[in-house]
Amino acid sequence: MDIAGGCATLQELELHRCTDLALRPVSAFAHLQILRIVAASSPLYGTSEDGGVTDIGLTILAHGCKRLVKLELVGCEGSYDGIAAVGRCCAMLEELTIAEHRMDGGWLAALAFCGNLKTLRLQGCARIDDDPCQLRDRHALHALFLVCEGARELLVQNCWGLEDDMFALAGLCRRVKLLSLEGCSLLTTRGVESVVTSWNDLQSLQVVACNKIKDEEMTGALSELFSNLKELKWRPDNKSLLAASLVGTGMGKKGRVFFKRILPGHQRVKGKVLNYPAGVAA
Known part of the structure; x- marks a missing residue:
């Protein structure tokens, strides 16, 4: 919050070892357009006692950063609800990167709420979405391209x-x-x-x-x-x-x-x- 008060026009922010709690003051950055979040529970940092980023944090983020154009989520947990909240609230979102995620099955379908999405990057994901997307499965890959058509x-x-x-x-x-x-x-x-x-x-x-x-x-x-x-x-x-x-x-x-x-x-x-x-x- 102190940083936000002194940087009223800040447009780009990167947070490491991030948790749901750490995302609460992010809404104070009124002009934020580019945000990169590396969760505390990501492979980069291992398991954190304070937890990581879940649907709670993604929902807080969505309601507080409605001007986002680019968003990168590294090592985040969550599910359909968290990604759907981002899609519904961040109407200007054009670029989304999901890296090394730990999300529950079914999250991929929520991308349909990202109506202005132009670029989707999936990086370092051992799995994409157990329900319905594995890249080796034809029906699952078809579902991915339908969402991202x-x-x-x-x-x-x-x-x-x-x-x-x-x-x-x-x-x-x-x-x-x-x-x-x-x-x-x-x-x-x-x-x-x-x-x-x-x-x-x-x-x-x-x-x-x-x-x-x-x-x-x-x-x-x-x-x-x-x-x-x-x-x-x-x-x-x-x-x-x-x-x-x-x-x-x-x-x-x-x-x-x-x-x-x-x-x-x-x-x-x-x-x-x-x-x-x-x-x-x-």
Whole structure:
């Protein structure tokens, strides 16, 4: 409360070893927009005698910080009720990160109350939601994408169990502008293409360390998509010959780009072969 009194215009706050009780004075920060909470009972700090962050703390937070735009919850407990309170009260919330959570089954469905959510990040979660979401279960993943069908950014990192048929469910999120795939070892070129070519709003694509995605499997539809992107980072493996950036080669303009039988150290774009220093594409 003392800090809030002296920092009337504070917009960003990070709290560690947080408990329900510690969240009571947070409502005094009237202009708070960005909040990161690391619970006292998170894996970072182990079990705390004072408890952690539960539905009680999330509800206090929701009613006190109605101007939140970005919220990160690390190691928090709670359930459907706590997340629903955040969604109902924080109408301006655009970005939500859930990391290493300890929430009860069924919490995921409460995301439907986050009507303006553009970005959802799930990090370091050994499980997502026992009821109904495990990423290895098709029906559960379908439920996740239904709840998040309005998301603008989708980032999938080190999700080694995600294969083509499962990733195809992401096609439900038709408003995605940014897709980042990193460390998804089972995804293939065909699986990525089946989704991204159906997204009319896609502007940025990042594919890193996904070893089953190959340059030689590039199709006309995918290369045409590349030519219309504003940002492209394409490093699926260390053998890829497609440069990480296509600035100056026509990317961002309508037209078709072809990649076929390119010799090492060269890049073919719209019928022309461009040279670049060894190692640039890798």
